[in-house]
Amino acid sequence: MMGNVTLLEFLSMGREVANHRPWPRYQLDAKGWRQLAEQMTVSNWEILAEWGEPAEVHVLLRGEDSGAIAVASHPCPDGAFFALGQVRPAAIRLERAIRDLWGLIPEGLEDQRPWLDHGHWRVSHPLGHPRQYDGGRHVYKFLTAEGDGLHQIPVGPVHAGVIEPGHFRFHCQGETVVRLEERLGYVHKGIEGLLAGKPILDAARIAGRVSGDATVAYAIAFARAVEAALGQDAPPRAHWLRALMAELERVANHLFDIGAICNDAAFAIMLSHMGALREQILAANHAIFGHRLLMDRVVPGGVSMDLDEAGRQRLAALLPRLRHGFKRAVALYEQTPSLLDRTTGTGTIQGTLAHRFAVSGFVGRASSRSVDARRMPGYPPYDDLDFTIPVLAEGDVHARVQIRIEEVRASLSLIEQILTGLPGGAFLTALPMRAGEGVALVESFRGEVAFWVRLSETGKVVRAHPHDPSWFQWPLLEAAIEGNIVADFPLCNKSFNCSYSGHDL
């Protein structure tokens, strides 16, 4: 173990892989990988993503203080690797998934239960060395809780509301939740398998459907990773139009979620009000860009359509209406004590836990983590725009709502700045055909979306890995509900609004 060493200094002991952009990738042997794990016990390096290949495991790391980002890779031909979940609990589920998909064994990991593989695929390790699997039932052992008067409440995968499927196992004593355990993976669609071998534009379509509510963010992340791999930047106007769409998506999602959180506290008028506000954005999206959720509008090389003057004016006219309606909603939220009573002090995440899980997005920012990919590492056009990143320390449902309220305000201001400063020129550029590897980090409304790609000389995706911020938020939801009453679970859950599809892949 070394004392004061930066992430890049440490990794440079490995072999640097050529043509990996914009951040370097280093290959570590078994000894180096183990040293990395040991070093992580004394450093504050954060795991941003971890994924596999048939005989290699990769981890995307950020040196917290410097903000330096790099990929560490560990070839493991013998099919096993030292599990980083031993030093970073956030990696546990990622490594269980790596075992399910690629068949690489995370050595030393206490929890060796399968995660995404429920025993229904008819094939084991589908992305590694697939073997036909005759079915047979997987019995999933839930963690237990012992004590007087404990009972279990199983919920899902089909939930009562219009939401995605997943299973929640509550252990309760009376009304109080003693332990919640999530079981996810129900909507696993094999996205990484589908991306491999696809031409870039076909893959972009799938990338935009990893998580439908964050389609713009995923499309930007994929496009930026491809552009990095090819060493070909998108034109400036494309960057600005991408940011415009990303901020529209952020506002639309935040509005709806704030309404839905209040609805889960039985305050339905807020959902109606926010639904009507949100509809104005989606209707404008449809009129201007031809798609309500802006799917397939961001493509590698730029954006697939331009914003004309009529569209610009329509958006500019929309902003004051949104601000006005939003101001009313915030006043309603802040001046309804019965509502605040439900959100304040409910579902608290301590800052220490948030840091341990390197959680991003509003969940992190409500628990004292000031991370935002738009600022660090940053990407255009955000360095030319003025915005604040709200941070609170309380970590409860109320704090998450407040962060989102502030982010709506910031995004509306960003949209205004973009509409004023939008540079002219092309909005799409042709991409060269060459091999390379690229990675990108983009701030979705939920948090940091990472995308890694490897391209072939024939313009196809060899391998790609999308990483959703929910991977690190889901485990914290288990912590947030502990000691709260069952009736507050919908409230806590909605205040996180983790993605099932983005997580299950």
Next chain:
Amino acid sequence: MIPPIAKMLARHLLRPHTTKDKFNPAEAALRELADSLGLAAQAKLGRSLAIRAVDAGSCNGCELEIHAVNHPVYDLERFGIKFVASPRHADVLLVTGPVSWNMAEALRRTVEATPEPRWVVAMGDCAIDGGCFAGSYAVAGGAAAIVPVDMTIPGCPPTPINIIAGLLALLEAVDG
């Protein structure tokens, strides 16, 4: 001071609201139903449908538009169509997403838990044929790969207007 909620309620009561008014049942969906319903079309549901949404592997895009039809702007409930919390209360299962193998059993059981007469509507391109996820080791295909489907609503995702037009077609048909 007048509390904000009183102001907001008064405004909603006194002023014209934002609901869109013109909807016609989808022609294509009506034809599709005429074939699939047959005798079941005589069932009397009193122009009221209870729908249970089942996400069988969707990206969540379709769910966002289902939420949108329930908002005041589209206000699906005024047509007598209501989303319910349990398949046991439902006439219609609205299936979204390609059916992932991990959800196949849950979808099958949800359909079984829905009392007859029942209709299964596959909503969105993925639920129709697997969409861009077809061919994966983890995906069974469209909803019809696992359960019988009576009607489809295409789109990625279908717009609220398409969803309402499709459901109105169902309402017309089952009304006999």
